[in-house]
Every structure is written in C-alpha cells, then in structure tokens.
Amino acid sequence: MTLSQPGKWEKYFWPVLTAGIFLVFWHYAVIASKSNVFPGPWKVLGGAQELMRKGVLIGYIRDSLSRVGVGYGLAMLLGVPFGLTLGWYPAASQVVNPVIQMMRPISPLAWIPVAIVLFGVGNTSAVFLIFLASFFPIVVASMNGVRNVPSMYRRAGRNFGLSPGKLLAKVVFPAALPQIIVGLRIALGIAWLVVVAAEMLAVDSGLGYLVIDARNSGNRYDLVIAAMIMIGVIGLALDLIFRRLEQIKSIRWGFRLEA
Amino acid sequence: MSPWVRIRPALFILALLGIWHFAVVSQQNRILPTPWETVTGIIELMQRGLLIKYIVASLFRVTWGFVGAALLAIPLGLAVGWFRRTEMAFNPLIQILRPISPLAWIPISILWFGVGDVAAIYLIFLASFLPLMMTGINAVGGIPQVYINAGRNFGLSGARLVIRVLYPAVVPQLIIGLRITLGIAWLVVVAAEMIAVNSGLGFLIVDARNAGNRYDLVVAGMVMIGMIGLMLDTLMRSLEKSRALRWGYSED
Amino acid sequence: MTEEKVKTPAAKAVKTKLRATGINKTFKRDGTETSVLENVELEVAQGEFLCLLGPSGCGKSTLLNICAGFLSPTTGTVTIDGEPVTGPDPRRIFVFQERGVFPWLTVEGNIAFGLAKLSKAEQAERIAHYIKMVGLQGFEKAYPQELSGGMKQRLEVARALAVNPDMLFLDEPFGALDSITRLIMRGELLRIWEAERKTIIFVTHDIEEAVQLADRVVVMSARPATIQTIVEIDIEHPRDISSPRYLELRDGIFNEIGLAHKI
Numbered sequence A: 001m002t003l004s005q006p007g008k009w010e011k012y013f014w015p016v017l018t019a020g021i022f023l024v025f026w027h028y029a030v031i032a033s034k035s036n037v038f039p040g041p042w043k044v045l046g047g048a049q050e051l052m053r054k055g056v057l058i059g060y061i062r063d064s065l066s067r068v069g070v071g072y073g074l075a076m077l078l079g080v081p082f083g084l085t086l087g088w089y090p091a092a093s094q095v096v097n098p099v100i101q102m103m104r105p106i107s108p109l110a111w112i113p114v115a116i117v118l119f120g121v122g123n124t125s126a127v128f129l130i131f132l133a134s135f136f137p138i139v140v141a142s143m144n145g146v147r148n149v150p151s152m153y154r155r156a157g158r159n160f161g162l163s164p165g166k167l168l169a170k171v172v173f174p175a176a177l178p179q180i181i182v183g184l185r186i187a188l189g190i191a192w193l194v195v196v197a198a199e200m201l202a203v204d205s206g207l208g209y210l211v212i213d214a215r216n217s218g219n220r221y222d223l224v225i226a227a228m229i230m231i232g233v234i235g236l237a238l239d240l241i242f243r244r245l246e247q248i249k250s251i252r253w254g255f256r257l258e259a
Numbered sequence B: 001m002s003p004w005v006r007i008r009p010a011l012f013i014l015a016l017l018g019i020w021h022f023a024v025v026s027q028q029n030r031i032l033p034t035p036w037e038t039v040t041g042i043i044e045l046m047q048r049g050l051l052i053k054y055i056v057a058s059l060f061r062v063t064w065g066f067v068g069a070a071l072l073a074i075p076l077g078l079a080v081g082w083f084r085r086t087e088m089a090f091n092p093l094i095q096i097l098r099p100i101s102p103l104a105w106i107p108i109s110i111l112w113f114g115v116g117d118v119a120a121i122y123l124i125f126l127a128s129f130l131p132l133m134m135t136g137i138n139a140v141g142g143i144p145q146v147y148i149n150a151g152r153n154f155g156l157s158g159a160r161l162v163i164r165v166l167y168p169a170v171v172p173q174l175i176i177g178l179r180i181t182l183g184i185a186w187l188v189v190v191a192a193e194m195i196a197v198n199s200g201l202g203f204l205i206v207d208a209r210n211a212g213n214r215y216d217l218v219v220a221g222m223v224m225i226g227m228i229g230l231m232l233d234t235l236m237r238s239l240e241k242s243r244a245l246r247w248g249y250s251e252d
Numbered sequence C: 001m002t003e004e005k006v007k008t009p010a011a012k013a014v015k016t017k018l019r020a021t022g023i024n025k026t027f028k029r030d031g032t033e034t035s036v037l038e039n040v041e042l043e044v045a046q047g048e049f050l051c052l053l054g055p056s057g058c059g060k061s062t063l064l065n066i067c068a069g070f071l072s073p074t075t076g077t078v079t080i081d082g083e084p085v086t087g088p089d090p091r092r093i094f095v096f097q098e099r100g101v102f103p104w105l106t107v108e109g110n111i112a113f114g115l116a117k118l119s120k121a122e123q124a125e126r127i128a129h130y131i132k133m134v135g136l137q138g139f140e141k142a143y144p145q146e147l148s149g150g151m152k153q154r155l156e157v158a159r160a161l162a163v164n165p166d167m168l169f170l171d172e173p174f175g176a177l178d179s180i181t182r183l184i185m186r187g188e189l190l191r192i193w194e195a196e197r198k199t200i201i202f203v204t205h206d207i208e209e210a211v212q213l214a215d216r217v218v219v220m221s222a223r224p225a226t227i228q229t230i231v232e233i234d235i236e237h238p239r240d241i242s243s244p245r246y247l248e249l250r251d252g253i254f255n256e257i258g259l260a261h262k263i
Helices: A010-033 A041-054 A056-088 A090-103 A108-119 A123-147 A151-159 A164-201 A207-216 A221-247 A249-255 B003-025 B035-047 B050-082 B084-097 B102-113 B117-141 B145-153 B158-195 B201-210 B215-240 C060-068 C107-115 C120-133 C149-162 C179-196 C207-213 C244-257
Strands: C016-029 C032-045 C049-053 C075-080 C092-096 C167-171 C199-204 C216-220 C227-232
Touching: A010 A041, A010 B084, A041 A056, A041 A221, A056 A090, A056 A123, A056 A164, A056 A207, A056 A221, A090 A123, A090 B003, A090 B215, A108 A123, A108 A164, A108 B158, A108 B201, A108 B215, A123 A164, A151 A164, A164 A207, A164 A221, A164 B102, A164 B158, A207 A221, A207 B102, A221 B084, A221 B102, B003 B035, B035 B050, B035 B215, B050 B084, B050 B117, B050 B158, B050 B201, B050 B215, B084 B117, B102 B117, B102 B158, B117 B158, B145 B158, B145 C092, B158 B201, B158 B215, B201 B215, C016 C060, C016 C199, C032 C060, C032 C199, C032 C227, C049 C060, C049 C207, C060 C075, C060 C092, C060 C167, C060 C199, C092 C149, C107 C120, C107 C149, C120 C149, C149 C179, C179 C207, C199 C207, C207 C244, C216 C244, C227 C244
Parallel strands: C049 C199, C049 C216, C092 C167, C167 C199
Antiparallel strands: C016 C032, C016 C075, C216 C227
C-alpha cells in the first residue's frame, strides 16, 4: 500500500519476468527429471513449427472454431430471445425455470452417448454438445438480466409512452445487456472448454483431437503441449474480444463498481 | 399463490416427460430409453450397489481436487491480488493457462500419475485452481479502500487487519467463486471419468454404452449427474444466504 | 438542547491541537501532474470545532485525509500534539459518510470494532452507552443493510466515539442524508461535542451547515485549493439561525465564494 504507483515500463517488465522464470524453471525441471517423454520448451516450439509446416494446425484450428461458431451461435440466437421472454413474463419463468435448473448441472459431456445416438459420430454431435453447453448459461443470464432491470427504468419508459414492444427494445434490453454480455462471455468460455473435450471423444479433427492423437500415436508430448498452448491462446483471444465489448461506453456503465 | 399456479411447473415437467416418452416410442428401432425405463435403470443400479459406489467415487475425486485447489489457490490469489506488481506479473500467465480446457491436460496427467484416481483428482485440481486464484485476486482488488482505511484508523495492521477486515470483506466473493468453480469441477470429473478411470458416474455412462448399448443406464447416469450437480449448487447457495454474508450479494 | 444552558466561553483554547504547515499535494495520473492543494497553513485549537468549506472536488477531502494520515503531503508537515502525523491512529477517528460501516458486522459488532483491548464487560457497557447516545436501541443485532442511511451514519459516529478518540475527522458526514435527518444529526453532533469537547474537523460544501456548527469556518478556493479566508463564527450555541449576526456571517461567506444569496 505504501509502494509507489507502478510505472509504465512495469506493465511489461513483470509479466515478461514471470514468463521468463517460468520457462527457465520448466526447461531445467525437464532436464533434472531426465524424462525422455515430457518435453522442454524448445521441443514444444519445434513441435509447433512441425505442426505449422505440415499445415494441420490451421486446419484443426479452423475445425474447432467452426464447431464453436455454429454451436455457440445457435445457442446465442435461440438462448437470448428465450431468456428475454422468460424474464419478461414471470409466469413463463415460473413454469420453465425448474426444468432449466435441473438440466443445467448435467455435464454437457455426459450427453456424448446421447448425441452419438441422435447424430452419429461426427461434426453434428460436437456442435450439439457445444450448443447444449452454452445454451443454458445464456438463457439464465438473459433471464436474470431482464429480471434485475430496476422497475424504475420500466416506469420511466412507460411514462414516456412506450408500447410494450418498444419498452422491451429501448429500455429493458439495453438495461439487461451488460448482464447478458457477461453471460455470453462465460458461455463462450464453457463452449471452448467443451469443444476440446468433445473432440477428444467424438470426432477426428480439431485441437482436442490433436491432443489425444499426438499422445496415442507415438507419445508425441511436444505436440500435445503445443496444441494445449494453442488452445490457451485462442481461448484468451475469444475472451478478449468479449471484454472489448464490455468496454463499449453504452454498455460499460453496468460494470462500473460503485465506490 | 393459487393451487393452479403452484402446480404449473409440475405439469410442465410432466408434459416434457410425455413428449420424451412418445418421441422414443414412435421410433422403429429404439435405442434411447423412455422415462420409465430410466427409472428402472436407476433402480437396477441401486440394487447392484453400483450407484452408491460410483457416486461416492465421483464425489471423492471432486472433494480432494476441489478442496486441495481451494486451500492453495485462494490464499495465493489473495496474496497476489494485494500487490499491484505481483498481480501484473501473474495475470498474463493465468490468462493463457485458464482457457486451456482442463481435459486437454488428460494426456499429461496420465503421463505423470498413470491411469487412476490421482490423475482424475489432478485434473479437477487443475480445473479449479485457476478460477479460484482469479477469484482471490479479484476479491482483494474489489475491497473498497474505505474499509481498509477504517480498519487502519482503529489501529489495525498486518495479521489483525487481514483477519478482521480483509478476510470478512472478501468472503462473499470467494463463496460465489467457490460455487461457480464447484460447478466446473463437477463438469470435469464426469469427463475425466469417461477417459481416465474405471469408476464413477462418468465411467458409468461410457461403460453402459460400450458394454451392450444399455442406454437406459446411460440416461440414468445423466439424471444422477444432474441431481448431484443441482444438490452441490444448492448447498453452496445456502451458504450465500447466511445472514452475516448476505450483504455481499444485495442488489442496492 | 436545554434552554438554561450555561454559556460556555467561545472555544478559544490556547493549546494548539493540530498544525499543518506548508502543505502541497500533487497527484500524478497518466504522466500529468495535478496540483490539488497549494501552500495550506492551518492551526486547530484543542477542543475546537472547525469546518472546511469549499466547492465539491476542490481538495478539502484531500486535506482532511492528509491530516488523518491516510495520505502524505507532497511537501509540508502535519503535527498533532507536536508529533508529526505518519499514519492513521486510533486516537483520532475518521468518519467516512456512512460508507465506512462494515457490512459484515452487526450494529454491536461495528461499535465493538475498536474496543478489542477492553474486557467483555467494559465493551458491553460502552456499546450500550453509545447505542443509546445515537438512538439505535433495538437494532443491536441488526446488520447495516437493514438500517437506513441516517442510522448507518449515526452508527459510524457511535463507532468512532466508542474508542474515546481526542479528535474526529468528518468528511461530509451528513451529505447523503435527507434534510430533516441532517438537521437532527447536526444537533446530535453538537450535543456530543459540547459534552465531550473533542477536537473536530468537519468537511462540508454546505454553507449553512458550516455556519451552524463551527467555531471557525475555513473557506477554500476551487482547485488547486488554497485557504481563501477564515471566518470566525462568534455566536453562542444554541444558535438562532434567524438572528442578524448569523445571517450576516452566512451572507459574508456567500459573498466570499462569489454567490449572491438570492434565487
């Protein structure tokens, strides 16, 4: 607390320092353990280059992203309006909410056998799993978003003579938006977590498949870790896009902590 | 509430079960079970003693992985969050590691710990560690300065400031973080059990399918997973309702 | 307030309680420096009630935080009883509007917060005494979220008084209260001050409030804040707020700040 305000250079200095220490530690830990299976950072870099050269990396990234895109996109298109409706009509949510609460804690991966029966092994199954995994969090966030809109705003809107449709579009939706966006971001994180798992079990392409395949076909742990790092980097990028959205001024008010 | 209003959710569930039943029955070569077959599946599992055994196995893994992660990650997160510079130092590393699906660690955990309980516990530990550490960091960062100032004004510093001001100020946020993370841990244990061990509810699902397409047991397993997940969530939420903590969740 | 109150001599104690000399404060943000306080010199006597008055955001709160030891000045020193201020101290308590009450403690728990060193019996006695003084009887076990803004404010004052400090810093303590509660709270504060004669520094942007309460009103200019003038309020308590002297002093300050007192 008594320390001075960090300078600008420190914003880069400290992260680079930790990352450096981490890599050095990793390097020497591998050497010290005399493991010939677990790779050091250099071998992982080599593995990543190999994947790039063979051109599989881009293809797998595209596969994973397109599965998330379709499954998550569908969940968003259906989940947000559904959640808004439930939030808008308390009677509807009273009826539907218990079912949602019961479905939600079922691990999306537990659906894998059912997905395979319904859609066979392949892309559709994976997309279905991602849809399931993101649908419920999005519905719940949208529903709570509408419910938590202060009644003051609704009254103000009605006072200015807005019709129910306009009230929803101009007052309730913008007021609920910050919470909805938080829900969407969390759901995207879950979708990214699930796509990797689904690809390990149900399909034969994508980054999750790469992880399991690199291990099964010849214990190529350098490729396993290279794939894991790609998963981390892409997940981070997706998260950052959403955080950008949260920074937009007309949305940001919802995130400001009141002092 | 009128009786009609109170009964509506139950009627809706009944309607869904009816749709499920007739959708299954209308198939020619039906693989998926009807709701009733699912119930008999659960009863069969209970009679064979598998249900309790698998539930205990899953909960055992979640407990060790989750509690271990909580004990390490929360104090670490609180310590890192207290200093601006350590937060700067760790944040990028955490942000990159966090979106790595815990399941992607399966090959590594099998390499290190072999197929078995320890590998599964390690995966749950990993899945819980970073979210909990982030919770700790954010919780410390979110303490209003006015509480710290008031504490110092009454002559507190060091350990006593931590115990009497910082700790109570972060508890509500920590409990929210613990609840969300427990949900993730529950999701991961099922997946880990599908791949890395041969007991537990996740294993039940995969095994019932592979050994003879017993889809009634698959769905029975799913229902149990849902019910226990709901129970864990309710348990954590009941903590949030305790009177001394409720202030942290008020909307005003 | 009783009618036949013995007239106390105007609080012009000889002994200096707090002395601020050559206070400057600049904040650095995004590479630019902003000067908030310029060359502030201030003396506060033992047992005095002093108001810092100025427009919102002028830096009077910063000055108060420096006096309390939460901020250190860029240059200059503050001494209390001759000792330099290096940090906060339980002998002088800062009251932060109602935001400083701890939401995780009950009314009793909040008042007991600074009393850890006392025996249980003594604690109970102090708690009961101050709960009665601020009129929170019946709410001993309540949590702050169950209290109104005014009650939270009184709770924070009670918590401050319970440790028996010899100085109080109040930062716009009644700003968030409705006007009726605010009037009552001013009366309460004066009653407590007259009974216990703590040295009080009170920050406000409300001219009427300053003139009703203070022995001296320190009028501060807009940022960077300097002391524009110090007005002595030579009216005995209880003050008649329609007396010619009150109006004269009040309008003098209005003029000083550059506002004609007309709407």
